[in-house]
Structure formats: C-alpha cells, structure tokens
Amino acid sequence: MSELAAVLAHIDANMDAALERLFAVIRIKSISTDPAYKAECQANAEWHVADLKAIGFDAAVRPTPGHPMVVAHDRSTPGKSALFYGHYDVQPVDPLELWDRDPFEPTIQTLPCGTKVITGRGSADDKGQLMTFIEACRAWKAVTGKLPIPVSILLEGEEESGGVNLPGFLQANADELRADIGLICDTNMWDAETPAITTMLRGLCGEEVIIHAADRDLHSGFYGSAAANPNRVLARILADLHDADGRVTLDGFYDGVPELDPGLRAQWETLGFTAEAFLGAVGLSIPAGEKGYSALEQTWSRPTAEINGMGGGYQGEGFKTVIPSIASAKVSFRLVFDQDPHKVRAAFRKHVMDRLPADCRAEFIEHGSGQAIRFPTDDPAFLKAREALSDEWPKPAVFIGGGGSIPVTHQLKQSLGMDVILAGFGLEDDRIHSPNEKYNLVSFQKGIHSWARILDALSR
C-alpha cells in the first residue's frame, strides 16, 4: 500500500472524529460583521490554534485591530512550500425564522434524494471547506509522521465583513507567510461529480450610501411633495444604476473590461451550463443581467452592480404616513479583468452626487474592495492539482471562472507574489449566506481525500 493509499484509508476510518471536530467549530457563533459576536470570533481562533497544535503545527492566535488571525506552520519537510488560507468567520443568520433548525447546532440530515448533508451556518462557507484541508494534514501526520511538503496555514476572521485587516497583516508578515503556491478551499465544484479549480474570480467594490434630507421624520400629509423624500431620492439613484439593457451606467465602468477570449468562451460552452437549470434551482428563469451575454458569462466574465440592502422610513407592520429623515443602501459591484475598484467607487459617488437635491446630503461608507483575478492554467502546480482532483472524483477536474470575490487571492498575488490554487467542494445548492446552509457529507469526505492527494502531487 502506498503512503497515499494508507492516508486515504486512515481518513475513511476516522470520519466520525473529523465530523465531531467540524461540529464543534460550527457551534461557535463567529459572525464577524456583528460586534455582539466578538468574543465568539476570538474563541473560534483559539479553537483552531489548539487543534493545529494537536496535529503538530507551530500555531498561534495573532491579534489584529479587528478579529484575530490564526497562523500555523509545519515546515519540517523539505520541498516547495504551500500557504493554505481559510476563514473561520461566518455570515449573519437572519432571518432566523427561515431556518429549519438551529444554525449553530449542526446535524447530519438525509435529504429525500438520499444525499447526506451537514447542516448549519458555516457548514460549507468556510468551516466545512477549511477543515477538509486541516483533516488531510492531520491524516498525513498520523500515518507518516510528516507532511508531504512544507505547509503554512492562515485563517482569517473577517472575510465576511470586509477583511480590512488582511492586507496589512499580509504585508507586515510577508516573509513569514510567503510560500511557493497558495491553496484556498472556499469555492464550488462544477457539479456534484466534477471537481473544479477556479482560475478567474470577479473582484468586488462594496459601498454604503446614506441620504440625509429633513432633520427629522415628517408627516407626509403636511409635508408630502414639498419636502424632499430621501426614499424617492435613493430610488432614483439606485434605478439609474442600470440602463434598459441591463448595463451599468457609471462613468467609465467598462474601462478595462474586454470581451471574453473566444477560446475560453468556447470551452465554457462545452460545460453544459444552462440558465434554466442555474436559475430554476432558485425559483427564477430569466437571466436578469446584460443583454447579449449568457447567464454564465454574466456571472463569470461580466461586471455587475447589485443592491444588497436598502431601507428607509417605516418598515414595520401596518402603515405610517411618514417622510423619513434618512434612507440608505448597501451596493456592491462585481468586477472583472482590469477594472479598478477605486475608480468604480469614485464613479458611484459621482453618480450619487449628480442626483442629489441641493438641500440633501450624502454620506458614504466604504466596505472593502478587491480587483478581479486570473491565474495561469499552464503552470505545473495547477496541472498537478487538476490531475489529483481527477483521480478522486467520478469526472475529470475542469478550470472554471467564478462570480464571487475572494479578495485574499488578489492580496496574495500583490503582496506575496503568489499564485493560488482555488479548489473547493461546495455545491450551488449549499445555500451559503442563506438560511439552511449545508455541506454535503461527500464533499467533506472526498474533500479531505482531495487535499491529501494534492499535497502528495505537489511533493513530486
């Protein structure tokens, strides 16, 4: 039996203990965006440090101005090194009443189709995913006493809340963290049988705007129509973000956005992706983005503007004839190719100011940004990883794009000069960021296998 085969067998024989550990970490309510959960984020970081020390890593909680990082090293094996990145924080769970069970009390459920899933907030994003890598390391150490290659691990606690402290932390600790390749487990498979390495990711520019009008809430009978209504001002600003063809109207928004390379477009067309299946899974049917582009292009290679939240005035039960004093919106732009997040932010602010009545005021809050990213798919490390994944799963691995942003990939490239292999085992129906998040049990088990294989492949 090869070392790898022994490691894979060890993983299967010890799945119950691996699940116990995942459940323990899901129970920690590490909602980074809400200050009420600060202590839980700290506790989650400490949990990982203790766990990584138990495996044999040199691990420590590393403070930041926000939630702490976890940094761990086991570089006792010679060879080309890897830095694994994951995030231990999770999204808020509201609206809680839409969850079938406690988001912080994980369970194993069997779906009507027979699929076994792990339930709970973070079961997929990113606690379940990051634990696939840590469990693979644990198995290698248990079976062989060492890791196949030198490994460092960085776990962030602010990925879901803007990640403002990560760039500074990477720069301040560049020499300690730099490795030959980055590894991240925070993305999806192509489908349940086909693993994927994501080589294109959209960037992000998150922005909040608050429109201030009168210095108090007003009665809409007395003041209606004469007094500026910030809801009306905001609705105009938000509606004007798109033209009738679904294109974003900000000045210069499409600077640095070329048409997709025909070869890559042709490869994507062979994936069998259909808008009907993609949107049908969530109760929709009609691609809502730019006319002239497929739903796959809309989400992988075209930039967007989305209103993630908006609110103003009375939203409770019943009715209140009020003209509110303020209204606000949280808007995010997904960026592609060479779009500059800072230019996009400036263009959005100009878009707001151009539509602001002279007696209203706009306040802006910056919520993080990251440029889009592409990695070279002919690099040996990428080819080895693709082969390792193909060995584990029913169908060969594919190189794909991704609609979401993982700003750390750009920062690893910029600050540490590293390429990153983005291999994850999430599925489209995992409901990450939504009520009833889940992670397939097979994603967890074969995900651990996959990292065990990738570590082995990168050592050759």
Added chain:
Amino acid sequence: MSELAAVLAHIDANMDAALERLFAVIRIKSISTDPAYKAECQANAEWHVADLKAIGFDAAVRPTPGHPMVVAHDRSTPGKSALFYGHYDVQPVDPLELWDRDPFEPTIQTLPCGTKVITGRGSADDKGQLMTFIEACRAWKAVTGKLPIPVSILLEGEEESGGVNLPGFLQANADELRADIGLICDTNMWDAETPAITTMLRGLCGEEVIIHAADRDLHSGFYGSAAANPNRVLARILADLHDADGRVTLDGFYDGVPELDPGLRAQWETLGFTAEAFLGAVGLSIPAGEKGYSALEQTWSRPTAEINGMGGGYQGEGFKTVIPSIASAKVSFRLVFDQDPHKVRAAFRKHVMDRLPADCRAEFIEHGSGQAIRFPTDDPAFLKAREALSDEWPKPAVFIGGGGSIPVTHQLKQSLGMDVILAGFGLEDDRIHSPNEKYNLVSFQKGIHSWARILDALSR
C-alpha cells in the same frame, strides 16, 4: 358675568386638573398599528368612557372587529346638534432613541424661547386636541349644569392604522350618530396667533407592495446579475413614480384635478406663507414637488406620491453580499378634488405590473383610502365658528386648506350627510408622527376656550 365668561374663568381656574387628565391618557400606549398594544387601546377607550360618564354623558365602549370605538351622548339641551369626532390612538414611537424623554411619560417643558409645551406621543395628535373639546364640555356642565347644544362624541381607535372599521361603524349606527354639524379637532392653526378652520383636505390612498424574486436569499457573487434582484426591480418601480418635473406618472392620475380657483389662490397668496420658512423649519430649502406650483399649492391643492417606507436585503451593521428574496415598499398618494382613490390604487398596481420581470411576483396590501374633501365656507355654522375663534385668539380666524387626510370627514359627509368644522390648535412644529411630539400649553388652554366659545356660538 355672562355664562360664557363664567365658563372661561372656570376653565382657567381648573387647568391643573385638566392637565392631570391629559397626562393620564398620554400614559396609555395606544399604538393602534402594532398588535402588541391591543390591550392598551382597549384601556384607553375605557378611560374615556369613565371620564365622559363623570361629566354626565351616556357613554359606552363599542366593540368593532379591531380596536373599539367610544360613543357618548348628552342631548338634554334642545337645539341644533353636533357630533364631535376624535381619535385616541397614536403613531408608533420608533426610532425611540431619537426621543429626548419617554414618549409615554408626559411632562411640561419650557423651550428656550419661553414657550411652555406638553411633551409625549399623542400630546398633539390627537389626545391633546380631543381633550380640548371634552374639557370645554366639562366646564359648561360644571358651571351651568348643561351643554349649550345637544352633543354626541365619537372617539376612534384606528385613525393611525387605516381606520378600516370606521365606515361600517358609521353606517351601522347612522341614526344614532347623525347630527346637524360635525366638529373635529385634529388640524393646525395657521400660525401661533391665527386660528384656522380647514375647509379643504387631501384624500389618501395607502398601498404596500412586496416584490418576490428567488425562493431564497442568494449570494450576490454566485448569482449577481443573472438572478433578478427585487431591490433593483423595486427601485425602478419607485423611481418611475415621478417624472423629471415632479409629476406623478400613473395613468389617469390627474383625472379630476382642476387648476385651483384663481380667487382661492389669491386668498392663499395673502397668507404670507413662504417655502423658506416652511421647509427651513425642518432643515430643507427647496420645494421638491411639481414644478410650476408653490409649496403651499403642492401641499394643499396638488396630489402627490410618497414612499413612506421601503426595504429589502441586509440593513444591519456591516455588509452582506446578498441578493434578497423579497423587497417591499409602503406608498401613499395624497389626493385632491375629485380623484378616485380606487382608480389611483388600480393605476399603481398596473404601474408595478408593467415593470415586473416575468419570473418575479408582486403582492399588494391595501392600507386605507379616502377621497379629498371641501366644505361650504358660506354656511352659517362655519361663519359662527370662525367668529368664535376670532374672539379667542390674537388674530382673526382664516379658512385654509390642509395637506393631510382625515378620512372620517369624507365618511361623515357620505354616510351621515354632515358638514364638518375642522378646527384644531396644533402647530407646524408639533412633530406629530415624529420623535419629541409636543403640544403647546397655550394650544391646550385656549383650545378649551375656543370650543367653549364655539358651543356657545352654535347655540345662538
């Protein structure tokens, strides 16, 4: 000393007791729109029944499918009769943190300018106002043993929450409630020295729309641009309610809206109203309504559309990259002259449906409606009331328009064939429906005087 002079002297000698009663009723949290306060609404109705019985009225709590009515009669004096209407319910108090003191613990404060005010939710709208009438009745009974004319009193508990049960109650009890004239104390003075009778009131059509898109909240990275975003759909619907000139775009919206009679417009122009003062008082400066109309016309004689509330997606602290499943808005239309609220509601729903993507769904909730109203200003009762008010206040009383809706006035006209004298002692800076609502102490005391005088005048 005339009977009237004795009554006025009695009022002044007993102000402390009158204030104690007003404070007691402000302490009752009768927020009608929120089901959590149902018992408080019942308690408020019971308080008035006990109080009116103490004065000598035949009074009872009268159940409805919602909050109860209070009905009281004292018709022992012969002559032309009056029905007084008020409402004991109040608006919600959110955002509570903007109140300087407990909205349900009334106090007397002295403003920096020396004006004494009564603080608390409902101090003006409508608890303070309705108690001016009841205290006037109490004084007449105390001094003379009878009222100058036959009086009935109707107090509603759902004025701030749509008033859906009032029309049915009026129709079911038409013979009992019908009187020669209606009296309502729920409007403002022209200014602090000039009393006013409001003879034109805008109507109202309140509507809520909920846009449903995907069957769950989605990650805006994975789904952004391909999946319909209900925030974006709603922003377009709301922005399209007005054109660039501030006119409402609904089909047929201006049907039944004539230009203002030049004579009345000329009279209004003599009132010395300025947009600078009206809007400057709340931190604004530029009339936001239809171009070509003064701010006074915009609020008295022109119809409007206002977004009273809107919301969708994540509105908490921080950021959440979500595409929500739903977004909703509460919209109200203020109506003038012969606009039909039902036609306006239908036109709004068509406006929504015309802008709804095929895979989204719109849900509508009706929130009450009332047509605009005008009363004949050459009627003897109106002339007598104007003279009585002119006798009390520093400056002569004026006939004015009003931007708000008091649907009961229309219903009294329609169901009971009654004209209504709308005489109130509120002021523009009373902050009704807002934090820190107040009612000037002089409004309360001279308001009681005013009703004592009007009852006397109507008996002649």
